[in-house]
Amino acid sequence: MTGANDVLLPAVAGAFHDRPDALTAAGQRMSWEQLAGAAAAFADRIAGAGALAVEAGPSLATVVAVVAGLLAGVPLVPYAPDSSPRERQHILGDSGADMIAGQLDGGDGGEGGLPVVAVDLGLAGRSAGRFPEPAPDSTAFLLYTSGTTGAPKGVPVSRRAIATDLDALAGAWQWTSADTLVHGLPLYHVHGLVLGVLGALRTGSALVHTGRATPAAYAGAGGTLYFGVPTIWSRIAADPPAARALAPARLLVSGSAALPTSVFEALATLSGHRPVERYGMTETLITLSTCARRLRRPGTVGEPLAGVLTRLADEAGRPVPHDGAAMGELHVTGPTVFRGYHHRPEATAASFSADGWFRTGDLATIGPDGTHRIVGRVSVDLITSGGYRIGAGEIEDALLACPAVTEAAVVGEPHVDLGQEIVAYVVAAGVTPEQVIDHVAGQLSAHKRPRRVHIVDSLPRNAIGKVLKQDLGGG
Ligand code: MLC
Numbered sequence: 001m002t003g004a005n006d007v008l009l010p011a012v013a014g015a016f017h018d019r020p021d022a023l024t025a026a027g028q029r030m031s032w033e034q035l036a037g038a039a040a041a042f043a044d045r046i047a048g049a050g051a052l053a054v055e056a057g058p059s060l061a062t063v064v065a066v067v068a069g070l071l072a073g074v075p076l077v078p079y080a081p082d083s084s085p086r087e088r089q090h091i092l093g094d095s096g097a098d099m100i101a102g103q104l105d106g107g108d109g110g111e112g113g114l115p116v117v118a119v120d121l122g123l124a125g126r127s128a129g130r131f132p133e134p135a136p137d138s139t140a141f142l143l144y145t146s147g148t149t150g151a152p153k154g155v156p157v158s159r160r161a162i163a164t165d166l167d168a169l170a171g172a173w174q175w176t177s178a179d180t181l182v183h184g185l186p187l188y189h190v191h192g193l194v195l196g197v198l199g200a201l202r203t204g205s206a207l208v209h210t211g212r213a214t215p216a217a218y219a220g221a222g223g224t225l226y227f228g229v230p231t232i233w234s235r236i237a238a239d240p241p242a243a244r245a246l247a248p249a250r251l252l253v254s255g256s257a258a259l260p261t262s263v264f265e266a267l268a269t270l271s272g273h274r275p276v277e278r279y280g281m282t283e284t285l286i287t288l289s290t291c292a293r294r295l296r297r298p299g300t301v302g303e304p305l306a307g308v309l310t311r312l313a314d315e316a317g318r319p320v321p322h323d324g325a326a327m328g329e330l331h332v333t334g335p336t337v338f339r340g341y342h343h344r345p346e347a348t349a350a351s352f353s354a355d356g357w358f359r360t361g362d363l364a365t366i367g368p369d370g371t372h373r374i375v376g377r378v379s380v381d382l383i384t385s386g387g388y389r390i391g392a393g394e395i396e397d398a399l400l401a402c403p404a405v406t407e408a409a410v411v412g413e414p415h416v417d418l419g420q421e422i423v424a425y426v427v428a429a430g431v432t433p434e435q436v437i438d439h440v441a442g443q444l445s446a447h448k449r450p451r452r453v454h455i456v457d458s459l460p461r462n463a464i465g466k467v468l469k470q471d472l473g474g475g
Pocket residue numbers: 184185186189190191192213229231232255256257278279280281282385386387388389437446447449450451452
């Protein structure tokens with residue numbers, strides 16, 4: 001196995017026997033040699049940039065742009081292709097990106113006047129070895145992720161964190177160049193991008209991106225290793241022929257949100273596979289997982305990966321026993337944990353304990369045998385819907401920007417398909433719930449739209465005026 005100080009992406013450096021179908025996305029295929037050539041050509045064009053923003057659609061062009069940034073040592077700032085102008089402006093401005101990888105070369109015509117450079121998949125550039133391997137502690141990505149309030153924050157992710165995490169996962173999942181990885185996840189978050197693209201390029205496994213993550217697409221992809229969020233797995237479990245078609249696979253992996261026991265059991269019955277469940281965050285990468293070699297039980301996310309340490313703490317920061325019953329906030333430390341948010345010292349300080357452990361904001365139990373269960377969130381203001389982490393505050397800000405809305409409170413309510421669905425309670429006059437949803441749709445990407453809006457006379461508040469979110473509901 002390649003160590004964290006060697007090349008980050010051995011497949012791009014020619015370490016594996018090449019194959020014409022090394023990468024498949026959006027109906028296009030590429031070998032690793034073709035990827036190395038196109039990425040080297042693109043790297044020459046972006047070398048020296050401060051940071052490269054990437055409109056990260058599910059395509060080979062995204063993979064080429066990302067690999068080029070990693071070759072040239074240019075930090076990458078991937079963003080959702082359906083993000084609104086407001087979201088883009090925030091990400092481009094906050095990150096300091098000075099170039100965009102986009103569809104067409106565009107001089108200064110790009111977002112915010114930034115030059116747009118288009119990827120050419122057919123170009124074969126100079127040797128991929130021309131650029132020296134950047135330092136392990138340099139920033140590979142600035143990934144934007146929601147907090148409870150305000151706009152998303154930038155999380156710098158180092159090359160060392162990525163290499164360490166992928167090597168630990170390869171060990172836990174027996175992930176090798178004999179695998180074909182299949183998924184249909186977005187390429188601007190840890191799950192689809194770091195695990196789903198860089199994981200394949202580090203282990204030398206072939207990669208098939210399915211485009212839309214439908215049961216039929218997963219069933220027809222013929223992979224050995226499948227990644228999905230619980231919403232994808234629950235749709236597959238509800239489609240028995242698709243689930244049965246996964247029987248020849250080696251391993252099904254679920255993460256980004258809690259996998260319901262009923263879905264775990266349906267997959268086990270239909271496909272013969274007990275899925276591996278793993279837990280992680282943008283800030284920490286993946287830190288906990290069940291093991292390919294050991295019995296996998298529903299509802300647990302296994303043990304810490306190699307090098308990761310965990311503990312539980314109560315609200316005052318005191319230790320909570322690891323007895324399998326007591327709940328506490330999960331704290332994490334280790335080589336995959338980030339050092340702090342981009343230009344946000346206060347948010348950084350609030351996220352680490354006095355002795356330097358990252359406070360995840362997730363409630364967990366830890367058994368005497370080291371088995372972890374994720375049981376909820378410390379804050380009601382972080383919502384997980386379809387495996388996306390969404391801050392209630394960002395949606396409330398968008399609602400309050402609607403002139404008809406005077407007060408707004410957003411919560412996540414249980415939803416059989418999405419895990420949680422976004423529900424908004426607003427005090428508003430002269431608008432319908434649909435108009436309020438449309439207003440948010442104009443400001444935020446699709447997965448942040450409230451599914452339901454309740455127009456109410458007032459919001460329940462405590463003596464100091466804070467909204468009592470636990471008293472909302474049933475509307
Ligand atoms: C959404 N829609 C609405 C709506 N909100 N329509 C009307 N009113 C609203 N309020 C529309 C959508 O635009 C879409 O339209 C349709 O409803 C279906 O939406 P959906 O069911 O929400 O999503 P779908 O497109 O089917 O995708 C489901 C999914 C997706 C699970 C594939 O949510 C997804 O890719 N999730 C992955 C998120 C992820 O990668 N998280 C990892 C973070 S990293 P239309 O017209 O398009 O059908 C991380 C670390 C770790 O967490 O541990 O991994």
